Amino acid sequence: xxxxxxxxxxxxxxxxxxxxxxxxxxxxxxxxxxxxxxxxxxxxxxxxxxxxxxxxxxxxxxxxxxxxxxxxxxxxxxxxxxxxxxxxxxxxxxxxxxxxxxxxxxxxxxxxxxxxxxxxxxxxxxxxxxxxxxxxxxxxxxxxxxxxxxxxxxxxxxxxxxxxxxxxxxxxxxxxxxxxxxxxxxxxxxxxxxxxxxxxxxxxxxxxxxxxxxxxxxxxxxxxxxxxxxxxxxxxxxxxxxxxx
Numbered sequence: 001x002x003x004x005x006x007x008x009x010x011x012x013x014x015x016x017x018x019x020x021x022x023x024x025x026x027x028x029x030x031x032x033x034x035x036x037x038x039x040x041x042x043x044x045x046x047x048x049x050x051x052x053x054x055x056x057x058x059x060x061x062x063x064x065x066x067x068x069x070x071x072x073x074x075x076x077x078x079x080x081x082x083x084x085x086x087x088x089x090x091x092x093x094x095x096x097x098x099x100x101x102x103x104x105x106x107x108x109x110x111x112x113x114x115x116x117x118x119x120x121x122x123x124x125x126x127x128x129x130x131x132x133x134x135x136x137x138x139x140x141x142x143x144x145x146x147x148x149x150x151x152x153x154x155x156x157x158x159x160x161x162x163x164x165x166x167x168x169x170x171x172x173x174x175x176x177x178x179x180x181x182x183x184x185x186x187x188x189x190x191x192x193x194x195x196x197x198x199x200x201x202x203x204x205x206x207x208x209x210x211x212x213x214x215x216x217x218x219x220x221x222x223x224x225x226x227x228x229x230x231x232x233x234x235x236x237x238x239x240x241x242x243x244x245x
Contacts, residue, residue, distance in 0.1 A: 003031055003067070004030065004031060005028050005029060005030055005031060006029050006030070006031040006032075006065065006066055006157065006158050006189035007027060007028070007029035007035075007052060007063070007064070007065050007158065007189070007191060008027070008028050008029075008063065008064045009025060009026060009027040009028075009048075009052065009061065009062070009063040009064075010026055010061055010062055010063070011024050011025070011026065011060060011061035011062070012024070012025040012026075012027075012048065012051060012058055012060070012061040012062075012063060013025075013058065013059045013060030013061050014047050014051055014056060014058055014059050014213075015059050020212075020213050021044050021047040021213055022044050022047055022048060022051065022058075022061075022213040023044075023212065023213035023214050024061070024213075024214055025044065025048060025061070025210065025213055025214060025215055026215050027048070027208055027215065028218075029189060029191055029206075030189075030205075030206070031189050032184065032187060032188075032189055033184065033189060033190075033204075033205045033206065034180060034181075034184055034190040034192055034203045034204045034205060035189075035190070035191050035192065035204055035205070035206050035207070035208065036192050036193075036194060036199075036200030036203065036204030036206070036207040036208070036221075037049075037191060037192065037193045037194070037207075037208055037210060038193075038194055038195070038196075038197060038200050038207050038208070038209050038210070039193075039195070039209060039210040039211055040195060040211070041195065043210045043211045043212065043213070044210050044211075044212070044213040044214075045162070045163075045193040045210055046086075046162055046163075046193065047213070048193075048210065049083070049160045049162050049191065049193060051063065051070070052065055052070060052160065052191070053065075053077075053078075053081055053083050053160050054070055054074035054077050054078055055083075057071070058070070058071060065077050065080065065081060065158055066080040066081070066157045066158055068080065079154075080156060080157050080158060081156045081157070081158045081159065081160065082151035082152055082153075082154070082156035082158070082159040082160070083151060083159070083160045083162075084144075084147050084148055084151045084159070084160070084161050084162065084164055085162050086162050086163045086164075086166045089147060089150070090135050090143060090146050090147055090150065091135065092134070092135045092136040093134070093135075093136070094134070094135060095131065095132050095133055095134055095135065096122060096127050096130055096131045096132075096133065096135060096138070096142075096146050097118055097119075097122060097131040097132055099135060099146060099150065100114075100117070100118035100121055100122065100146070100149060100150060100153070101114045101115055101118045102114075103150045103153045104117050104118055104153055107153050107154055109153070117153060119131075121149040121152060121153070122149065124149070124152075124182070125145045125146070125148060125149045125179055126145070126175075126179075127142065127145060127146060127149065130142065139171075139172060140167065140168045140169065140172040141168055141169075141171060141172030141173070141174075141175035141176060142175070144164055144165070144168065144172065144175070144176050144179075145175060145176065145179050147164075148161075148164070148176070148179050148180075148183070152183070152188075156188065157188065157189065158188070158189045158190075158191070159183060159188050159189070159190050159191075160190075160191050161180065161190060161191065161192045161193065162193045163193050163194055163195070164176055164180075164192070165177075165194075165199065173199070177199075177202055177203060180192070180203055181203065190203075192204060197221070197224065197225070200221060201221040201225065204221060205220065205221075206218070206219070206220055206221075207219065207220070207221055207224055209224070
């Protein structure tokens with residue numbers, strides 16, 4: 001089996017009502033890298049993640065994640081991936097340790113296995129000192145790192161991060177960036193959606209720019225910055241030309 005790419009998508013289509021959220025979207029993510037998916041709100045980033053992570057059925061095209069067909073074997077795909085959405089999905093009433101142990105039990109690790117995995121992840125994400133404090137007192141960056149830790153309970157081969165630094169201050173963003181870098185050093189492949197070229201530039205070895213459900217550019221961060229002349233990209237979509245009657 002070819003393991004060069006952890007994610008491959010060809011001609012993905014997803015329609016909501018009369019709107020094409022994905023309109024022939026192509027993507028290729030190399031194994032063991034961070035790949036940025038860059039675009040404005042409504043461009044199709046989140047829809048692409050939902051389709052690739054089996055949360056939404058595709059309407060056309062084909063996709064494989066970790067060598068498994070998304071449409072034909074969604075259950076197998078789910079066993080190989082992790083997903084972190086735009087907002088932290090942790091329970092603020094519980095402590096950091098209790099959150100991770102709860103996720104461990106939900107994934108059938110058993111009491112001892114859940115406790116062991118929680119302790120390991122708390123150390124890995126630099127949360128050990130605050131492990132027994134209520135999450136309601138965590139900073140934004142700490143909550144996102146705890147959310148990342150929860151997504152790594154089963155050590156997924158591929159991790160989808162959908163705008164993981166939304167609403168964070170610069171310090172919190174930096175904490176999340178460091179955590180993502182550590183994940184990739186450990187062998188995890190990451191697909192990162194973001195609206196900001198500077199974030200993709202910090203983390204990704206390659207970036208796909210998406211607009212109106214299509215990939216309109218795919219290159220290294222350096223090459224994309226050369227095109228736009230800086231660290232902030234602006235996507236301008238032209239209206240389709242009218243055909244002569």
